[in-house]
Amino acid sequence: xxxxxxxxxxxxxxxxxxxxxxxxxxxxxxxxxSLGIKARLEATYEDVQVLLSRSTDVFLELKERTxxxxxxxxxxxxxxxxxxxxGKGGFETFRYTSASANSVKLQETLHKAIMSKLxxxxxxxxxxxxxxxxxxxxxxxxxxxxxxxxxxDADRLKQASVINAIIDxxxxxxxxYLGLKRTxxxxxxxxxxxxxxxxxxxxxxxxxxxDKGFFDGTRPGATVTRExxxxxxxxxxxxxxxxx
Ligand SMILES: [Zn+2]
Numbered sequence: 428x429x430x431x432x433x434x435x436x437x438x439x440x441x442x443x444x445x446x447x448x449x450x451x452x453x454x455x456x457x458x459x460x461s462l463g464i465k466a467r468l469e470a471t472y473e474d475v476q477v478l479l480s481r482s483t484d485v486f487l488e489l490k491e492r493t494x495x496x497x498x499x500x501x502x503x504x505x506x507x508x509x510x511x512x513x514g515k516g517g518f519e520t521f522r523y524t525s526a527s528a529n530s531v532k533l534q535e536t537l538h539k540a541i542m543s544k545l546x547x548x549x550x551x552x553x554x555x556x557x558x559x560x561x562x563x564x565x566x567x568x569x570x571x572x573x574x575x576x577x578x579x580d581a582d583r584l585k586q587a588s589v590i591n592a593i594i595d596x597x598x599x600x601x602x603x604y605l606g607l608k609r610t611x612x613x614x615x616x617x618x619x620x621x622x623x624x625x626x627x628x629x630x631x632x633x634x635x636x637x638d639k640g641f642f643d644g645t646r647p648g649a650t651v652t653r654e655x656x657x658x659x660x661x662x663x664x665x666x667x668x669x670x671x
Pocket of ligand 1: 438439445446508509
């Protein structure tokens, strides 16, 4: 069982598209980013499991989302959104108005990690009385990833590299906050064996069976065919006969 449980909440969904403008639906970006966070976090780090409040385009009440996080005993909750409301656009995060010290720390860590990957306008680390960050029992942050109704931001949200940066920022922020360890990328390189040299452990036996003539002494490390095995059995039978 994974040591850490992370609840990622893709905002909106189904009949609720969230903010819509410039050909972008907030619910789609939220889901794409959330699925990306799950895949990358679980592939890159040990001991972490990502639960999603939704993994498809379905509608969920806010209460269903926090109930899921609380019921699963998630260690942290991150709710993924895009912004709207015009202006110059940019990135901002929200914690609860009377957030725990750990929520503040999670916001700080996530915010910095995402800004460093995403760049652009930093609208700051804010506090607001929002359901997702108020009703969750664990440290919780809501991220507002650019404005769908600001043309420059909308253009960015259409670029795979920007979606990637948003995903990467979340992954790195979560990993830093939880102190996750990276999975071993360098799998031990298995030394290709030389089939013409017997393994250390088999040296004595190999000498014995070749001395007795059961094997001809070549290719000790090769696999054996049924014909070859037949030949060895035949030699063995003759050997036993001679002895008897
Ligand atoms: Zn939203």
